Amino acid sequence: MQLESLKKLFIMELQDVYSAENQLLEGLQLMADAASNQELKQAFQQHLQETQGQIGRLEQIFSQLGEEAGGETCEAMQGLLAEAKEVLEMQADPDVLDAALIGCAQKNEHYEIASYGTLVTYANMMDETDIADLLQATLDEEYATDDKLTALAESTVNIRAQKGGS
Template identity: 55%
Template sequence: MTQGMSMKMTDLQDLYLEQLQDVYSAERQLLESLGKMAQAASTPELRQGFELHAGQTREQIARLERIVGELGGQPGGKTCQAMRGLVAEGQEMIERQADPAVRDAGLIAAAQRAEHYEISAYGTLRTYAEILGRTEDAELLRTSEDEEKATDMKLTGLARSINMQALG
């Protein structure tokens, strides 16, 4: 059996727990990647944006640990394959020989793909929490979802100027 396939899923709460573990893995992987992306960024605003989001990501991880703990589960034990691929794309951009503005534009593209994945994941989790009557979970998950949306908007704002610089 592949990792994460051992737990039998019989109801929405089982799926909810499994998806929480998946997003926990995604956040842990992204946290590591954000530090590398911050170091690779040449634009101070972009570097600062990655560093700020790393701080938010730590808070999001703590929220997930709290929710999973209250469900009686362990947050680890599952690897988010989607984020593994998204992080690998970001790493490729870091390692590319590129003009600094072009690299920054590529880093934003990679980061926004990760943000969109997380916005989707948190939206789904929030919906599950609401259906399961877990109102407090839903509020915590909405906070994380809103933070991801705000980060995506900030990246879009930075991309406007950086993409123009990348034109050459």
């Protein structure tokens, strides 16, 4: 692939995050199934639904740009999810596992926040304001998810992990 313009770079990054989101559908389901804390389970399930909407937004953007969605694999998300699966295969105290799952999920969210932040900037530079708005809506959801996970970790999950884990 030739990378001769900001628009090409933009499309390449869109494909990357499209792959990341699709991989996360599976990852979030695994984490929701594995979580013991009900609020955490719900947070993963809610973000799974949001992720489906985010994939829909990306598909809308691709069609607006006359581009085909797919064909790329986000290796970063592959790696992050491989690490999450490693944790899931460990013999873990349930409370400690919940804490670990939050750590894994926040790595995913931060990757996405970086990706969408970059994409919003590029879209604005190219005067693609409708597309920038769609990407910003997703970016806001990623930030909200990250904040919710931090709050859950700090209020409950990490404290239980420290008490319960030996």
